[in-house]
Amino acid sequence: MSPNTSTDRPALVQGTLDMLVLRALTLGPLHGHAIATHIERTSEEVLQVDHGSLYPALYRLQKRGWIRAKWEPMPDKKREAKYYRITPAGRRQLVREASKWTQLANAIARVMQAGLKDHP
């Protein structure tokens, strides 16, 4: 059993999965499992991606034209996987999302800091 199933790990904030997927894809084409593991590893196992919710998200992003999918051989050349790539529209979307996220994160951080100062 994985040691990471404890409940005190933060769940993914609603609506951020799309942004994280887009971010992951800026590094190059990835298949579904790779996207999930990439997010988990780069967050140092803090963020846990529900693999089941990944595919609806991927479908949604495709529909909006932010990513493209194609069946391609995997590095071992034995199998094919469905690789997703980010589109230029996706990149623009990522910039918008990221700046919104930064604002939000900074705002939350400021609120939290203020609280600490008032009540030492």
Add this chain to the structure above:
Amino acid sequence: MSIGRWLRPWRRRRILEEDLARELQVHLAVAAEEQQERGLAPEAARHAARKQLGNITYLNEEMREMWGWTWLQRLGQDARYAVRTLRKSPAFTIVAVTMLALGIGANTAIFSLVSAVLLRPLPFPDPDRLMVVRDDASAIGGPPRTPSTPADYAAWNEQSRSFTGMAAMTEATYNLTGSGEPQKLAGVRTTANLFTVLGMQALVGRTLLPADDQPDANAVVVLDERVWRSLFGADPGVVGRTILLNGLPQVVVGIVPSEFQFPVSHAALWVPARFTPQELAVRSAYVMDVVARLKPGVDLRTAQAEMTAIAERLARQFPSNKGINARLVPLHEQLTGDARPAMAMLVGAVVLVLLIACVNVANLLLARAASRQRELALRKALGAANTRVVRQLLTESAVLAAAGAVIGIALSTFTFRYLARLVPGGLPLGTEPALNVSVLLFSATVTSLVVLVFGAGPAVVASRVSLNTVLKSGAARATGGLRTQRVRNALVVAEISLTIVLLVAAGLLLRSYANVLAVPPGFEPSHLLIAETVLSPSKYGTVTARSAFYGRVLERVRALPLVTGAGYVNYPPLTFRGGRALFGIEGEPPPRQENFTRYLALDRFVTPGYLQTLGVPLVRGRHLDERDHEGAPFSVVVNEQFVASHWPNQDPIGRRIRFGANPNMPWLTVVGVVANVRQSGLDAPLEPEVYWPADQTVVNVPFMWPQHLVVRTAGDPLALSAAVRRAVSDIDPNQPVSNIRSMEQLFAADVLDRSTQMMLVAVFAALALVMASVGLYGVLSYTVTRRLPEIGVRMALGAQRATVVMEIIRGALLLAASGIVIVGH
């Protein structure tokens, strides 16, 4: 291409499904490898990968929802589920489907009739341009649409410019002899342009041509397809053959298809009218059916304006035309006008039946929903959305309604044959109810409405189950709150009200039917036999010839055993609703515009002994007898109504009246007064009547000739048929005897429309009553079941059986009483 297009979404969906499955497979494989690298055994690694991916079924479901294909799949799923649940409660299903089938079936049947009679276009080209032209006496208090006088037709035809043609016809009866049994056929004497005006082609041969209408042309006849099939075996060789009609040879020139039934649905043959100038000069008999076709570009208003102008000109010229307008009536309206009120009544009745069925099924569904609350609550607890539950329940209703519709439509097809009888005077123009696209569309619409009406309420109520109360409490107590119970009570009350409306309607019809039957006809209707001997104009065209025939036949018939009287008349009571003429009164100015209808009276031409045979009581003076022969002073007998309208409180004997408004007509002396006779039907108002002696004619036209033999016997009238036939053929072997009926049969036929309509509404009312009873029973038994524990405790504590029973009965009576009170207000 169209099929490919239809299939494209399905194909796309299959691709999406396969794609997803493959992608997930790869995902699982990669994940398992990764777990193995972390040191797990292959089996455990696969297991962990699966666990990490989560609920694949749920994922599939979510993806499908995104692809937008779930509703169809769910519909199928829901329908299958609905069929399964319905099969689990067969009693409920059978009752609900039966009620819906009856409701939808009754509506389908009545709509098919309405659509056949009122909505189907006439079988003629440009039927909207066809107009019936009638005399309109409404300005002077007379009938607004009566057949026209021959003279009016002649004037209209000559002076109007709005029509491509104007045809006139009168109905006549013909004896077909010389080919087997003599046959009596309903014929039409028509101007030759009838077929051109209507735009009707012959099936075989030709229709009538203008040349046929010339006085010296060959005698020709056009036959109806049905006659051609039944009497001539559909032999095309009949065209060109000579047949004997009323003893005169006529050449068959063509056959017209059977949907051409004009102007009456039983018309069997058409002969050129060859109206003589003498006939076309008649201004006092309203006997002509006139039909005309509007010229292209001329609308109804323009044509009506022209006809009104002509009528005004005629009114200035002839006193009898004062106040008489010429009215154009679209042919379709004229043909269906009589049927409309009856149709409206039937439609009202079936809609009520359907409403009651819906209310009832709604009630059953509510009860069912109450007992299914646990199931529904459980489904909601497992994550079913409110809308999903409503949809499931609505699908169930739709399945019920669809089953009801299929059975109902099938049932309705069996009624088509009998529906025609519901229309007063029969269906016009061969319109027969049939299952067609519009009828099916109607039924489908009704069914969908039905689903919404009876399904929506219960579905919404049921979906509002509260998870807590239901799942926590036991099943027995969790059966619908007070509110649901109130809704169900209200539905039963509504149902009872609707049923009472129908019952009252049936009761009213029954009463008016009984009233009609109770009307004294003015004569003694039992033990009377009526036989028709249609006289051929060539043989019996003169008064002398007819008089001799009547005398010999009557002498012979009166000598038959059991016969107590016999007489001849042109129309016995209940056989003809027309036959009125104007009569001027001595000492009064001729009929004028203000009082025109005052001078209208039914006129009947009779032989001595006719009124006695009928049993019409003589009130004053004497009956017509042998003294009133040809050449003797003109005598007439009038009825009490005639005396009441013209000579109230005066002695009418010796007073004189005159036929028509023509001052050259001879005076007729009133020699007797008889009781009123309902000539035009039991529900017709009393009218002045004049009886002429058959031997004294001032106008010699066939419809004034007595051609009906009326015989009174001490025994069964129909047992006389053969003897009467023999008596006539002994006098004239070529004279057909037809249409032998008893007066009682005529009575039954006279009230047939009324009695069938009454029967039908009564059947609908009975149906409603049964449904309402089922509804009331359902509500009560449900209430009782719910209260069983309570009742048990009360009984255990010593409550009397009778008290408990009374309480429940009181509840039922309260519901029924509420329904009655609502109707009463």
